[in-house]
Amino acid sequence: MSVLIFVDIAEGQVKKVSLEALSYGAKLAEQLGTSAEGVVLGTPKEDLAALGKYGVSKIHHVSNPALDHLDAQLYTKVIAEVAGSTGATVIVFPNNMDGKSIAPRLSARLKAGLISGAVALPDTSNGFIVKKNVFSGKAFANISITTPVKIIALNPNAYPVRTGEGTATVAAFEAKVDSPRVKVISSTKASGEVPLTEAEVVVSAGRGLKGPENWGMVEELAKVLHAATACSRPVADAHWRPHNEHVGQTGIAIAPNLYIAIGISGAIQHLAGVNRSKVIVVINKDPEAPFFKAADYGIVGDAFDVVPKLTEAIRKIKA
Amino acid sequence: MKILVCISKTPDTTAKIAFTDNNTKFDTSGVQWIINPYDEWYALVRAIELKEKDASTIVHLVTVGGADAEPIIRKALALGGDEAFRVNADSHDSFYIASQIASIAKEGAYDLVFTGKETIDYNGSSIGGMVAELLDFPYISLASKFELNGTKATITREIEGGEETAEVDLPVVVSAAKGMAEQRIPNMRGIMAARTKPLKVSEPVAVEALTSVTSFGLPPAKAGVKLVPADNVDELVRLLHEEAKAL
Structure with missing residues (x-):
């Protein structure tokens, strides 16, 4: 019996x-x-031994160039082998893009119940019950896993990183690795930018900005906050911004510490994707914008006037 | 080329979320049902586009649900697709549903299985991966582009802060995200044609669910917004820094 955590890496x-x-x-x-x-x-x-400071005693490392890119089928087989040999009874994944590819496969392979999108530690006082978001963040469910082996995929920004003392033992794990059926031919990464799903601060803007040419001030504000940029659905649909910036019910659901919404009215579908944010700031010139009801702080005012001033004020405090 | 598209019935995006029976059941009173947007806008429409390019392509739809799912599957047929399957079972958990879909998929020997990236009610994003494992097919999740060249697919998926493009030989299971296709509205001809398209009902295969919902809840309401005058952004920054500790 042990807890096995899948450590997702990108470019090492x-x-x-x-x-x-x-x-x-x-x-x-x-x-x-x-x-x-x-x-x-x-x-x-x-240095994998340094991962010990997050509380793990051992790291099993499967080194094979075939595993440098994600092939969910290969990853699943290898993780199943590691889980079997270590006697893992709970397997934890991050519920990010890779976790969403692998965890369901592993669940079906091991007949191990999966909770994807967990937001809290399980209640183990009577069974094994995990809280997860449902209805795109409009509600939560407590779900019982009834199988001997259990899989949890943890939502990003749902549990804080805790560090302590400690070094992990690193052990090479020899696994049978088939040749990949998925051949990665290219990957692009917007360098220097903060990935939206991992960002602690997100600056988002909507139709109130009137056109893609006005995004400079949004990017400036994001830069001083070391934040990711996002947008509402109409903005992505109009191709003012790339679709991977669209947050909301049919885009990406996020849960940053701070979400700043500029010129977004706050339709229910948008709120569903962002209402797990810890602090929400809304800047909108319409005092009746529904977003104010879901916000912690708000400014009723013209974005073109408020945003540059806000950027300056934050720059001062960060200096 | 044979494509199977998985269709799920979900509450409309504006539906009021409430629970009954001591918070153990979703309150369906007054709820409008729709095709899960990811299944409809991206998975189904992309499959139809592939059929439009190559008329020999066969597109089948599958849903797991009671007779009340039929208006949804008919609407999906109105957008396109040749015939549909309904596995006559209530939703249990993702593994139960995936097992039903895998059973249909095995029988039909499909080259491609499309799902939406997740349903907007359960948000599990699990069906595609489970079906792929049960069929022993490769799986690409969160695909934003899908191109077919003979029996080889070129698929782009979202990764953190970017995209990754991969090639894979068919068969493959793909979960579709924004970018795959554009939403369509069914036309009158499609709606008329859908009425007579075959909709085959089958009984579920025996499978044990791996999870069960014990209760639902709603997040606590916000305390209320604190408004700051537009000419005093310094005050907002102070509140974010000192009170909310968000800066």
Whole structure:
């Protein structure tokens, strides 16, 4: 019996969502009175022993160039093998793009109940009940996993990264790796930008900005906050911004610490994607905009006037 | 080329979310039902586009649900698709549903299985991956582009802060996200044609669910907005810094 955490890496670097999953898995292991171990696939460029500070005692590393890109089928087989040999009874994934590809496959392979999008530690006082978001963040559900092996995919920004003392033992794990059926031919990454799903601060704008040429001030504000940029659906549909910036019910659901909405009225579908944000600031010239009802702080005013001033004020405080 | 598109029935995006039976059941009174937007706008429309390019392509639809799911599957047939299957079962959990779809998919020997990236009610994003594992097919999730060249697919998926493009030989399971296709409105000819398209009902295969919902709840309401005058952004920054500790 142990808790096994899948440590997702990109270009050799451990993702922030993985640190959250490690912290969550370590806490869960403590709750269950067992140990937490991690599994890393591919070619990491970081010192894996240092992951011990997030609470794991051991890292199983499967090194094979075939695992440098995600092929969910290969990853599933390898993780199933590691889970089997370590006797893992709970397997934790980050519920990011890669986690969403692998965790369901592993669930079907091991006949292990899966909760994807968990937002809290399980209640293990009577069974094994995990809280997750449903109805695109408009509600939550408590769901019981009834199988001996359990899989949890943890939502990004739902559990804080906790660091302590400690070094993990790194053990090479020899797994049978088939040749990949998915051949990655290219990947593009907007360099220097903060990925939307991992961002702690998100600056988002809507139709109130009138046109794509006015996004400079949004990007300026995002820059001083080290924030990711996002947009509402009409903006993405009009191709003012790329579709991967669209947050809302039919776009990406996010849960940053701070969400600043500029010129977005706050339709129910938009709110569904952002209402898990810890603090919401709304800037809109229409005092009747429904978004104000869902906000913590608001300014009724013209974005073109308010946003540059806000950028300056934040620059001062950050200096 | 044979394509299977998975269709789910979900509450309309503006539906009021409430629960009954001591918070154990979704309150369906007054709820309008729609095709899950990801299934409709992206998975189904992309499949129809592939059929429009190559008329020999066969598009089948599958849904798992009671007779009340039929208006939804007829609406999906009005957009396109040759015939539909309904597995006559209540939704249990993702694994139960995926097992039903995999059983239909196995029988039909499909080259391609499309799902939406998630349903807007359960938000599990699990069906595609589970079906792929049960069929032993490769799986690409969150696809924003899908191109077909013979028996090879070129698929672009979202990754953190970017995109990744991969090639894979068919068969493959793909979950569709924004970018795959554009929403369409069914026309009158499609609606008329859908009435007579075959809709085959089958009984579920015996499978144990792996999870069960114990209760639902609503997030606590916000305390109310604190408004700051537009000419005093310094005050907003102070509140965010000192009170909300968000800066």
